[in-house]
Amino acid sequence: MLILLALLATQGPAQFTGNAICGDCHRNIVKRYAATTMSREGVLCENCHGPANLHAQGAARLEIPTALDPAPRDAVCAQCHFTGAARILKPNRDLARFRAGDLLTSYASSFIYVAAPEIGGGKTEQFALSRCRQKSPDLWCGSCHDTHSGKTDRTLCQSCHTPQQCNRGKDCISCHMPQNDHRIARRKTPPRSPTWQIRPFTASDNAPRELGLAYYELWTKSRNAQQQGEALRLLANLPKKDAKVTSALNSLRKAGSNQP
């Protein structure tokens, strides 16, 4: 502990340092990872392992996602692969400061559509609806996706399911995950339409400020009167010092009075 404090005093808290230096000691991983889509999209080793400047000097350990508890483990992927209907930052929080090991709910609240919870830009919202996942919380994104190589294991299904359960063919994915549908449903499920209502993704996403701001954000695109009403109802009684809340209330009220 004393050594750690001394290190922090001389070097400050850990910082991101980039992928290049990792190759000095993790040559194979760096080489494989460089060819993946995520690497080309700019995702750093440190986005999944935590800031590594001290580690690269031999002075600190990093996080291994699979060694984390399920919630922070899932957050490593969800920081980027979860949009849902809306995601609202908590006061004075910045997702750029997210570090592997953190909970997503410490930074932001996430909301999904009540009528179509699978709709969103990430896969997290779909995967949460999968029976496989609901019944086996150890099943996570990294079970099928080897992110160092960019390869996907399409045969993992058979480690849990037997031919007695379904003997309709070996290519489980083509029938149970059409169009990359991560709900892994029994049958191809036709797309549902969202209605105006949203709900918190987890119990810790349930705060009136973030729910109100989520309705506000959706309303700015939809101009749906019910979303406007919910946003007004939820935000109206919050403390006035919050600049985001004040500005949302201003535009909600202005639009309200302009209505024909």
Ligand code: HEC
């Ligand atoms: C998208 C997330 C992600 C990215 C990006 C990523 N890793 Fe990993 N890494 C993991 C996961 C998950 C594990 C655990 C694998 C397991 O337990 O099967 C892991 C394990 C490791 C390990 C320890 C176990 C081993 O395989 O030797 C090292 C070292 C490592 N990663 C280095 C790197 C380096 C270096 C980079 C960048 C070139 C990188 N990782 C990029 C997710 C990631």
Ligand code: HEC
């Ligand atoms: C100077 C050599 C060196 C550099 C540079 C280096 N590592 Fe490591 N790394 C190691 C060693 C040695 C281990 C094994 C530690 C152990 O098992 O005691 C390790 C282990 C890891 C682990 C497993 C968790 C842990 O801390 O044991 C991860 C993840 C990891 N490195 C990622 C990275 C990433 C990402 C970078 C670049 C930002 C990087 N490393 C740069 C030497 C290095």
Ligand code: HEC
């Ligand atoms: C820092 C942001 C970030 C993190 C963290 C991240 N991803 Fe990605 N991922 C991306 C981006 C950007 C793309 C490319 C655009 C797309 O396909 O969504 C991508 C693409 C992918 C793809 C499709 C491309 C391919 O290589 O097949 C998979 C699968 C994937 N990510 C899985 C994961 C998993 C699993 C984790 C957690 C262990 C993870 N990602 C963590 C940003 C991230």
Ligand code: HEC
């Ligand atoms: C870690 C184990 C595990 C893995 C891997 C796994 N499943 Fe499952 N799956 C389960 C469990 C447990 C259930 C729930 C069974 C029940 O409800 O009795 C389930 C349920 C299902 C169902 C029924 C869904 C429903 O809504 O009733 C289908 C279809 C299915 N899995 C297909 C797959 C396919 C395809 C894969 C590979 C892409 C896969 N599973 C991977 C454990 C797993």
Ligand code: HEC
């Ligand atoms: C049971 C296996 C399995 C699990 C668990 C799983 N995936 Fe996938 N994923 C697949 C398969 C199969 C594909 C189809 C593409 C392929 O074969 O590479 C895919 C494709 C993707 C793609 C690229 C396609 C697209 O539409 O953008 C992304 C991104 C992705 N998965 C992210 C995730 C994330 C994030 C999680 C966790 C929330 C996750 N996956 C969990 C099996 C899985």
Ligand code: HEC
């Ligand atoms: C040709 C399409 C097809 C293929 C390939 C396929 N399945 Fe299925 N699967 C189905 C259909 C259709 C059902 C039945 C759905 C229903 O009863 O509503 C089903 C049902 C299931 C169930 C639920 C069984 C139950 O009674 O609870 C599981 C689990 C499952 N499949 C897993 C798999 C696995 C694992 C693979 C790959 C080894 C696979 N399926 C390959 C179409 C397919």
